[in-house]
Amino acid sequence: xxxxxxxxxxxxxxxxxxxxxxxxxxxxxxxxxxxxxxxxxxxxxxxxxxxxxxxxxxxxxxxxxxxxxxxxxxxxxxxxxxxxxxxxxxxxxxxxxxxxxxxxxxxxxxxxxxxxxxxxxxxxxxxxxxxxxxxxxxxxxxxxxxxxxxxxxxxxxxxxxxxxxxxxxxxxxxxxxxxxxxxxxxxxxxxxxxxxxxxxxxxxxxxxxxxxxxxxxxxxxxxxxxxxxxxxxxxxxxxxxxxxxxxxxxxxxxxxxxxxxxxxxxxxxxxxxxxxxxxxxxxxxxxxxxxxxxxxxxxxxxxxxxxxxxxxxxxxxxxxxxxxxxxxxxxxxxxxxxxxxxxxxxxxxxxxxxxxxxxxxxxxxxxxxxxxxxxxxxxxxxxxxxxxxxxxxxxxxxxxxxxxxxxxxxxxxxxxxxxxxxxxxxxxxxxxxxxxxxxxxxxxxxxxxxxxxxxxxxxxxxxxxxxxxxxxxxxxxxxx
Amino acid sequence: xxxxxxxxxxxxxxxxxxxxxxxxxxxxxxxxxxxxxxxxxxxxxxxxxxxxxxxxxxxxxxxxxxxxxxxxxxxxxxxxxxxxxxxxxxxxxxxxxxxxxxxxxxxxxxxxxxxxxxxxxxxxxxxxxxxxxxxxxxxxxxxxxxxxxxxxxxxxxxxxxxxxxxxxxxxxxxxxxxxxxxxxxxxxxxxxxxxxxxxxxxxxxxxxxxxxxxxxxxxxxxxxxxxxxxxxxxxxxxxxxxxxxxxxxxxxxxxxxxxxxxxxxxxxxxxxxxxxxxxxxxxxxxxxxxxxxxxxxxxxxxxxxxxxxxxxxxxxxxxxxxxxxxxxxxxxxxxxxxxxxxxxxxxxxxxxxxxxxxxxxxxxxxxxxxxxxxxxxxxxxxxxxxxxxxxxxxxxxxxxxxxxxxxxxxxxxxxxxxxxxxxxxxxx
Numbered sequence: 019x020x021x022x023x024x025x026x027x028x029x030x031x032x033x034x035x036x037x038x039x040x041x042x043x044x045x046x047x048x049x050x051x052x053x054x055x056x057x058x059x060x061x062x063x064x065x066x067x068x069x070x071x072x073x074x075x076x077x078x079x080x081x082x083x084x085x086x087x088x089x090x091x092x093x094x095x096x097x098x099x100x101x102x103x104x105x106x107x108x109x110x111x112x113x114x115x116x117x118x119x120x121x122x123x124x125x126x127x128x129x130x131x132x133x134x135x136x137x138x139x140x141x142x143x144x145x146x147x148x149x150x151x152x153x154x155x156x157x158x159x160x161x162x163x164x165x166x167x168x169x170x171x172x173x174x175x176x177x178x179x180x181x182x183x184x185x186x187x188x189x190x191x192x193x194x195x196x197x198x199x200x201x202x203x204x205x206x207x208x209x210x211x212x213x214x215x216x217x218x219x220x221x222x223x224x225x226x227x228x229x230x231x232x233x234x235x236x237x238x239x240x241x242x243x244x245x246x247x248x249x250x251x252x253x254x255x256x257x258x259x260x261x262x263x264x265x266x267x268x269x270x271x272x273x274x275x276x277x278x279x280x281x282x283x284x285x286x287x288x289x290x291x292x293x294x295x296x297x298x299x300x301x302x303x304x305x306x307x308x309x310x311x312x313x314x315x316x317x318x319x320x321x322x323x324x325x326x327x328x329x330x331x332x333x334x335x336x337x338x339x340x341x342x343x344x345x346x347x348x349x350x351x352x353x354x355x356x357x358x359x360x361x362x363x364x365x366x367x368x369x370x371x372x373x374x375x376x377x378x379x380x381x382x383x384x385x386x387x388x389x390x391x392x393x394x395x396x397x398x399x400x401x402x403x404x405x406x407x408x409x410x411x412x413x414x415x416x417x418x419x420x421x422x423x424x425x426x427x428x429x430x431x432x433x434x435x436x437x438x439x440x441x442x443x444x445x446x447x448x449x450x451x452x453x454x455x456x457x458x459x460x461x462x463x464x465x466x467x468x469x470x471x472x473x474x475x476x477x478x479x480x481x482x483x484x485x486x487x488x489x490x491x492x493x494x495x496x497x498x
Numbered sequence: 499x500x501x502x503x504x505x506x507x508x509x510x511x512x513x514x515x516x517x518x519x520x521x522x523x524x525x526x527x528x529x530x531x532x533x534x535x536x537x538x539x540x541x542x543x544x545x546x547x548x549x550x551x552x553x554x555x556x557x558x559x560x561x562x563x564x565x566x567x568x569x570x571x572x573x574x575x576x577x578x579x580x581x582x583x584x585x586x587x588x589x590x591x592x593x594x595x596x597x598x599x600x601x602x603x604x605x606x607x608x609x610x611x612x613x614x615x616x617x618x619x620x621x622x623x624x625x626x627x628x629x630x631x632x633x634x635x636x637x638x639x640x641x642x643x644x645x646x647x648x649x650x651x652x653x654x655x656x657x658x659x660x661x662x663x664x665x666x667x668x669x670x671x672x673x674x675x676x677x678x679x680x681x682x683x684x685x686x687x688x689x690x691x692x693x694x695x696x697x698x699x700x701x702x703x704x705x706x707x708x709x710x711x712x713x714x715x716x717x718x719x720x721x722x723x724x725x726x727x728x729x730x731x732x733x734x735x736x737x738x739x740x741x742x743x744x745x746x747x748x749x750x751x752x753x754x755x756x757x758x759x760x761x762x763x764x765x766x767x768x769x770x771x772x773x774x775x776x777x778x779x780x781x782x783x784x785x786x787x788x789x790x791x792x793x794x795x796x797x798x799x800x801x802x803x804x805x806x807x808x809x810x811x812x813x814x815x816x817x818x819x820x821x822x823x824x825x826x827x828x829x830x831x832x833x834x835x836x837x838x839x840x841x842x843x844x845x846x847x848x849x850x851x852x853x854x855x856x857x858x859x860x861x862x863x864x865x866x867x868x869x870x871x872x873x874x875x876x877x878x879x880x881x882x883x884x885x886x887x888x889x890x891x892x893x894x895x896x897x898x899x900x901x902x903x904x905x906x907x908x909x910x911x912x913x914x915x916x917x918x919x920x921x922x923x924x925x926x
Contacts, residue, residue: 437633439626439652464624464652 023049025363026141026169028133028312031058033343033355034175035117035126041363042124049127049167053146055155056117056128058177060352062110063151067200068220070106072384075227079386086423097228099205106200111155118158130161135174135313138338141167151197171338171366174312174326175359178305178344186212186273186301192280193273194300196221206230206297210282212270214241216383218302219257223385226262233263233294235270235284242383244349246395246444248410252428253446256387273299307345330373332362340366354379380458382451387427390454393442393461396432405435407467409491411483413447415498418478424448427480429487431457438466443484453481467492501550503573505559505566506537513568518702519561520573521545521836522554528575533836535561535572538702552577623650630655703801714863719899722858723907727918729874729889732760735921739815753816757874757891758794758848762818763924765844765869766790766810768913775910776843778864779901793845793862794822796829803829804862806842815924843867850874856892866901867910870894891918 025041027034030052041048055062074097081095121128131143144164180195182188188195194202199221207230211222214236226232234241234257241257241264242250254264265284271291272283280299285291307324319334319341320327325348326341328334334341340362343355357374364371380392399406413419413427427447434441443457460470467488475485489495505515516538522528533545534554555576559566566572621638623631627650631638634655641658643650700708736755743751769776769790778785789809795802805825807818828834843866847859850873859870874891881888893914897907917923 437626437630464626466625466629468629469625 022139022168022170023047023127024169025049025171025173025366026051026167027173027175027359028135028141029058029175029177029308029343030056030117030121030128031175031177031343031355032060032352033177033359034058034173035121036356037173037175037342037359037363038126039120039124040360041366042126044363044367044369046363046367048124049129049162049169050121051129051131051133051141051143051167053130053132053148054150055114056121056158057110057114058352059179061113061117062155063197063200065352066113067106067110068196068224069384070109071102071200071224072220072386074102074105075224076386079227083423099202102228103201107153114155115158122160128158128161129163129165129167130157131164132311134311135172135317135339136166138317138336139168139170139172141169141172143167153201169338171340173332173359173362174314174334174339174341174345175343175355176308176312176345177355178307178350180301181304181306183212183270183301183303186270188301189275192275192278192298194298196300196302199300202298208279208296208298209233210235210270210280210294210296210299211302212299213302213304214238214264214266215243215302215304216381218300219253219383219385219389221300221302222262223257223260226257226260227386231263231296232261233265233296235268235282236264236266237269239267239287241266242389244381245383245389245391246430246442247397248430249389249391249428249444249446252426253385253387253389256426256446257385260386270299305344305350307347307350309345330361331365331371332358333365349376349379349381351379351381378458378461380454382454384451387424387447388449388451389446390450391442391444392454392458393440394432395442395444396430399432399434399441404441406441407433407435407491409433409487409489409495411486411490411495411498413480413483415486416478416480416483418480418482419448421478422448422480424480427483429483431484431487431491433467433488433491438468440465440467440470443487445484447480447483449480453484456481456484500555500577501552501575502571503534503546503575505568505570505572506544506546507568514565515568516564517559517561517566517572520557524554524557526554528552528554536702538705546572548575550575550577621650622647623655624652626652627655631658634659701800703803707801710863711860714860718861718863720858720861720896721899721904721907722894722896723904723911724856724858724892724894725911725915726877727891727893727915728879729757729891729918732757732918732921733874733889736760743816753819755815755819756822757850758846758871759815759819759822760918760921760924761846761848761869761871761893762792762794762807762810762822763813763815764914764917764921765846766792766807766813767917767924768910769844770811771913772906772910775867775902775906777866777901778843779866779898780864784901787843790844791842793839793842793865793868794825795845795847795859795862796826798830798832803834803839804842804845805829805834805838806840806845844869846871850891856894858894859896861896861898866898867907868896869914870896 024046025048027038027050030050034050035056038048038050060066078097081091084091129143132146133141133143136142186193190198196217205228209225209230209232211218211232211234214234218234219242222232222234240247240250241254258264267287268284270282271285274281279295279297282294282299283291284294309321309324309326314321317336319336319339326334326345328341328346332340332342342358342362344350346358361371361374377393380390383389396406396408409431411429414425419425419427424447430444431440432442433439440457440461445454470488475482486495486497518536518538520535521533528548529551530549532548534548535546537544537546552575554573556574558574559572622643623638630652636655636658638650641650641654644654645651736757740751740754743753745751776787776790790811791806791808792810793804793806795804807821810818845862845865845868847868848871849857850871853873856872857870859868861868870893872892874889876887877890878885879888879890895907895911
């Protein structure tokens, strides 16, 4: 294998390109195979463009409440749907371009096409057959083309795609996935969102702010099912106040398509059925890993429920073959994929990194209000047998929150009563997605409540709510 | 490379301490584990142990120096093959500074890196790891960190706990652990009118007694067995033996065996007859001793000490008697060496001369038993169905239940009683 790469990454998403850059830093001869867009779903059709849309929604919302801040706006406050979408695409394009630049700077080869592993250490790249989601970004300059490539180590980082419920398959017209929801031809007047995870809730929040009638249908008794029940309940109250209809313990059993709308049949947990009409529906019932057409089955790679089995450092059961990110299992989050990519490459390099600790992975939902969390929920902690100390602090007790006009929010912290270990932190409210990292660092450094209590949080900031929540867990809260 | 021995910190807040004494002289060979010196603060006393091999090249701070600042050089160890004299001639800048004692576990202080692999005076450990270790009584110095840069994290402490008890506990390393719930000195003083007492500061012996007996009373599960021994035969034999003692020109007998000498010998032989009781408890194993080393509590002004008659089962009564006289004299002069009083598997504490009928004693760790001996006195006993008078002595054996169970203790005491009541058996 004269021209073998040390590391060849299949997939240029946040897991793949970060793994490639880390590999290059460690001196490995590295390549990334990408079939559609550098930066993956995250950067092109996920995290980033949705944040751009939500930013538009946020400003729109603020403008509509200008009076609350003593401001006057002349004329009608409105928006141009095409311009809102264009801004989102431009943001994506800029970052997509940026990934190409970073790979080039790190001398990582980019191979354009679809990859299949023909045998260990050998990858066949063919021209992309999958039609690119439109509008697509241009293929970067200087990429390598179809052919057979060799590599000592292959990292599968092919990401995930929307999960489909049989009978309610997205058609891209009336039933959307996040792809279509991100680039609507027009903003619907009414919308059903099936699924209340991060993706569903973010779109519900966005479209509601932009004026649509939004109904969220969740099969579980709680929206944002992975979040702490109190936080989810707090968020739900706020969503309902904004006019979002939320139906929990309810499933969509049937969708009838019409000329320019749908009729969904819903059934609650008591078997009560009803129908609901809307112009569009978003199917946001989770994502599923892209494990097909890669030659994995032929190689005998262990795949369990659509997830490539790995050892926590990205190794599969086949020597030299690794998997990271969404294909290696939940939580299917960009920052988890990035970190797994780094761990995987460092393990290949013999650096003996610590395996990923899934409890340390924060989760953020950028709805209004935002939701952010890390670690165990109270219920999970108790189920695991911890004797817990729980602290809570509402934003209403925080000066900065009041000044911002964001008095709704809650920070909840959960400690192991025996050791003072911070088991989990859960937040809902303005900017909490920017705050949660404080608790993430705290957990990674294994602080106890003592260090958190001893830390000085700047005044006036929203972060003081974090401090107060810790104080509350130990009966020392000041501003409540 | 000569290595400096630094003044250790007994606690994170300690700034200085007293160097009470050196146990090694300049020029002495040092091997790992040797106790080099004793350090005293207001709260505690500890031993400075060597980790390196070499020669104590120079004592920089002489014994009896008060208020030596932490991390000051107190002595210098020369490595193997190094010229101790050239090393001793002065502390050159090339000296390798030994890490200071680590605050969390100050007992093992020496010129080598702490054995957890971290160097420097600070142990890097996460707050959570520190707390769990503290609550479990684990010494951080004994834990290998696997976090970034060798930092000790929660996982390491839990792994160490799972390995316990092989990992040293803080109380093993930390010298005197004062009883935790004990009220502060100030609170105790408040019970008495200010002028109604005189304060006598503790000396090292008093502190050691307090520390060791608190440790013994707290950690050793004691139980007590009492029996009465008929001394009639022993007293007759003792008189006969003492009368048979050769006399020198001044008419002074060569020996005068005491009842206590018989008791030492009887206890030693009993331990050999009941070998399972001749044991020492450790967390990982039972140490079964091959000889019966019997400690004897000797009261001296201000305290007591327990020198040990080694292999007492092999020694004649006159030899035991001679050793005891020597020990008692040296104990009163405070000239006993550690090897005179360390170890042993049992001890005798005799308060019979004060007319005490019976009492129970606290075991002197690491021993497994101690025999509390009361006065031999005429008592009415029943013999062959009729009351008669005999000289009877009550003895109480305290046992460490971890090492000696009830039946085993009873067997030991029965063997002892047999030897005391048929003392000719000791002469065999």
